[in-house]
Every structure is written in structure tokens, then in C-alpha cells.
Amino acid sequence: MSHHDDGNGGGLTRRHALECMIWAGTGVLWTVAGGVPVSRGFLGTAQAAGMTGFSFVQISDSHVGFNKPANPHADDTLKEAIAKVAAMPGKPAFMIHTGDITHLSKPAEFDAAAQLIGGSGLDVHYVPGEHDLVDEGAGKAYLERYGKNAKGAGWYSFDQAGVHFVGLVNVVGMKPGGMGALGAEQLAWLADDLKAQSDSTPIVVFAHIPLYALYPQWGWGTDDGDQALAMLKRFGSVTVLNGHIHQLMQKVEGNVSFYTARSTAFPQPEPGKAASPGPMLVPAEKLRGLLGVRSVVFAPGKASLAVTDTSLADA
Amino acid sequence: MILRRFLMASALVLAFAGPALVEDAPTEVTVKIENFTFNPPEITVKPGTIVTFENADDIPHSVVDKDKKFKSKPLDTGDKFTMTFTDTGEFSYFCGFHPHMVGKVIVKN
Numbered sequence: 001m002s003h004h005d006d007g008n009g010g011g012l013t014r015r016h017a018l019e020c021m022i023w024a025g026t027g028v029l030w031t032v033a034g035g036v037p038v039s040r041g042f043l044g045t046a047q048a049a050g051m052t053g054f055s056f057v058q059i060s061d062s063h064v065g066f067n068k069p070a071n072p073h074a075d076d077t078l079k080e081a082i083a084k085v086a087a088m089p090g091k092p093a094f095m096i097h098t099g100d101i102t103h104l105s106k107p108a109e110f111d112a113a114a115q116l117i118g119g120s121g122l123d124v125h126y127v128p129g130e131h132d133l134v135d136e137g138a139g140k141a142y143l144e145r146y147g148k149n150a151k152g153a154g155w156y157s158f159d160q161a162g163v164h165f166v167g168l169v170n171v172v173g174m175k176p177g178g179m180g181a182l183g184a185e186q187l188a189w190l191a192d193d194l195k196a197q198s199d200s201t202p203i204v205v206f207a208h209i210p211l212y213a214l215y216p217q218w219g220w221g222t223d224d225g226d227q228a229l230a231m232l233k234r235f236g237s238v239t240v241l242n243g244h245i246h247q248l249m250q251k252v253e254g255n256v257s258f259y260t261a262r263s264t265a266f267p268q269p270e271p272g273k274a275a276s277p278g279p280m281l282v283p284a285e286k287l288r289g290l291l292g293v294r295s296v297v298f299a300p301g302k303a304s305l306a307v308t309d310t311s312l313a314d315a
Numbered sequence: 316m317i318l319r320r321f322l323m324a325s326a327l328v329l330a331f332a333g334p335a336l337v338e339d340a341p342t343e344v345t346v347k348i349e350n351f352t353f354n355p356p357e358i359t360v361k362p363g364t365i366v367t368f369e370n371a372d373d374i375p376h377s378v379v380d381k382d383k384k385f386k387s388k389p390l391d392t393g394d395k396f397t398m399t400f401t402d403t404g405e406f407s408y409f410c411g412f413h414p415h416m417v418g419k420v421i422v423k424n
Contacts, residue, residue: 068373068392069373070373104375105389130411130412134389134411175414176407176408176409176414177414177417179414217415276352276372278374
């Protein structure tokens with residue numbers, strides 16, 4: 001479904017242009033052209049938001065149940081994040097959540113998360129983070145809730161208006177001393193899943209931990225991520241969306257654009273800028289500037305998806 | 316057989332520092348989990364030593380034997396996991412949340 005599907009043949013009405021401009025005003029918008037990220041002006045933003053494409057939302061690392069000094073009210077900031085999503089002009093087609101929905105996989109945390117996130121009124125496609133699989137059944141609680149149409153530990157794919165979305169699980173079967181892991185079974189499934197897609201199909205892959213070795217010293221990467229990325233090389237447009245590191249990072253490699261998202265719960269330090277990863281305590285007035293939500297716009301005919309990050313501090 | 320048990324928070328836990336000499340090995344040892352490391356990362360103890368893992372980070376960790384001989388529940392801030400190592404041998408473990416965190420308990424007479 002397109003959020004601008006008003007049947008006027010793809011033209012851009014003044015109202016919609018204004019909506020998109022308002023949207024752009026809430027954060028920095030980057031697009032990638034020829035492998036080089038460029039910041040777009042308002043007009044470019046309006047065009048990228050287009051009439052015939054669609055938008056979707058990414059939230060991540062809501063850690064419902066977290067109450068440590070870095071953010072004693074993680075439920076409140078999730079609620080604020082959902083309010084930001086609900087206020088987005090033009091209804092997003094759906095939301096993805098890139099894991100660590102809960103802090104400790106407790107039923108009450110899953111319940112609270114479902115209720116808060118449900119406030120968006122959007123369909124949500126989840127992948128688990130390592131914090132979502134620490135129940136007694138080692139992931140049973142997550143799969144019972146969100147694994148209905150998924151394979152294995154919770155991976156799946158779906159299509160939206162010509163874009164192929166793949167949700168991967170890289171927090172199961174992690175090896176001692178290692179990082180995230182996809183595993184042979186999931187990689188075989190992925191190879192098979194992508195076989196049916198033409199090179200020109202835009203692909204969006206989402207998973208909790210970054211798929212490339214972003215900062216192995218802190219375990220920020222996926223041991224067998226390269227195998228998945230090799231399968232994606234033939235596609236003209238690949239967007240990889242992750243969470244886990246609770247901060248914005250961007251990288252472009254060939255036709256593949258990688259983005260990590262902010263958390264809605266607490267920030268983590270920049271790679272190597274602290275003794276370790278983990279919740280980062282910042283002055284209370286700075287917290288919301290480091291938490292946020294993301295919208296992604298797909299416009300047909302454009303090789304790249306437009307990614308806009310909005311912090312909770314943004315108006 | 317490895318005997319596993321949780322100690323009450325009030326139980327006496329002796330701090331342990333530096334590489335262990337077998338003859339000096341205390342009967343109770345604490346491995347502190349802090350800044351995403353097991354500290355000390357490697358300990359050498361006598362059979363029967365009670366080892367307590369205590370999480371001092373603001374994020375949960377866990378203690379998982381690489382051969383699946385033991386596994387703690389998620390340890391939130393301040394939580395402890397205690398077990399008695401009765402068998403000799405080397406026990407390599409890691410954090411189930413953050414597998415790059417590794418440690419080892421060497422049990423010998």
C-alpha cells in the first residue's frame with residue numbers, strides 16, 4: 001500500500017509535498033546515488049517521497065523492562081517513539097522492529113511491548129535480538145508470539161509493492177568468542193529465497209546485529225554475514241537495516257547500503273570510545289537526542305531508498 | 316558430576332585477585348563480570364571450589380559452558396550465579412548474550 005495512493009496518477013499535490021517537507025524537517029535525510037551518500041534538500045526529499053512508492057518505519061532495541069540509570073523509563077521513551085511514528089505524515093505501510101523488543105524475554109515485557117508498539121496501528125514485522133531469546137525455552141516465547149509465519153529460529157521474507165524484504169535471525173547459535181551467527185540452515189534458506197528474485201528487484205534485509213564486521217572487538221558483527229552479503233551482490237539495490245549498537249552508522253559497499261538504527265531505550269558508546277559497550281549514561285536533557293525512529297521511503301525508479309532518522313528530541 | 320547451586324546473597328564470598336596458585340586456591344572464588352569481561356578471565360582452582368559469577372554491568376550477561384555442561388540464567392545487574400566445580404578439567408565458558416566474552420575455569424589437584 002502506498003501512503004500517497006490517492007489515484008491522481010503519481011502527480012505531487014501541494015498538500016503531499018508539504019507533508020513530505022514537514023517530514024524531512026524532522027531529521028536529516030540521506031540518499032545514496034552511485035554509492036555516494038548525499039544529503040538532500042527539501043525539494044529532493046519531496047521527490048524521493050514520491051506519489052507511487054511507499055514508506056515504512058524501523059524501530060529497534062526497545063528493551064522493554066530496562067530501568068537502569070541510562071534510562072529508568074524505557075517504556076516511556078518507547079511510547080514517545082510510537083507517538084512519533086503515529087504523527088508521521090502519510091501512513092507508513094508497516095513497521096519493522098530489529099530486535100531486543102524486551103530486556104529479559106519476560107512475558108510481562110512482551111505484553112507491555114505489544115501494547116505500546118500496537119499503539120502505532122501498524123503491522124509490525126519483527127526479528128529477535130539476543131535479549132528476546134533468554135526465556136526458559138530459549139526463544140520459545142518469542143516464536144510463539146512472532147514466529148507464526150517464520151522458518152527456523154524466526155526468519156522469513158515478504159514482498160511489498162515490488163520490494164523484497166528479508167528478516168534474518170543472527171542471534172541464535174552464536175559461538176564462544178564469536179559474534180552474531182546466521183547458521184547453515186538459514187543461509188541455505190536465504191540462497192533459495194533470493195533465487196526467485198530478479199537482479200533488479202530492490203532488496204531490504206533486516207536483522208538485529210549488523211551483518212558486516214562493524215566493530216568485532218565488541219562483538220558488533222556477524223561471523224557468517226559475508227556469506228549472506230555475497231548472495232546479495234548481484235542485486236542492483238540492497239538496503240541492510242540493523243539495530244543492536246544503539247546508534248546511527250552508515251556504510252555503502254557497492255550496491256549495498258548498511259544502516260544501523262537508534263534504540264528507543266538507551267544509547268551505547270561509539271565503537272572504541274569507552275571501556276566497553278553497554279548502556280551509556282548521558283545528561284538527562286541529552287538522552288532523547290540519542291534515541292529515535294527511522295522512516296524509509298521507496299520510490300519506484302530510484303535505485304536507493306531514502307532513509308530519514310528522527311530523534312525523540314526533534315520537534 | 317558438576318554440582319550446581321545458588322548461594323544466598325548473604326553467603327560469604329571471598330574476593331579473588333591475580334592468577335591462582337593451586338596450593339593457594341581458596342575454596343570460594345568470585346569472578347566479576349564488568350565492562351563486558353569476566354574478571355579474572357581465567358582461574359585455576361582445586362576440586363570442590365565454589366565459584367560465584369557476579370554481574371556488575373548495567374546490562375544482563377550469562378555464563379554458558381561451551382560444552383553445555385552448565386548454563387546460568389540471565390544475570391541482571393547484581394545477580395550472581397554460583398556453582399561448585401567438583402571434577403578436574405578445563406571449563407571454557409562464554410556469555411550467551413555477548414559471545415565474544417569468554418572465560419575459563421581450570422580445576423586441578
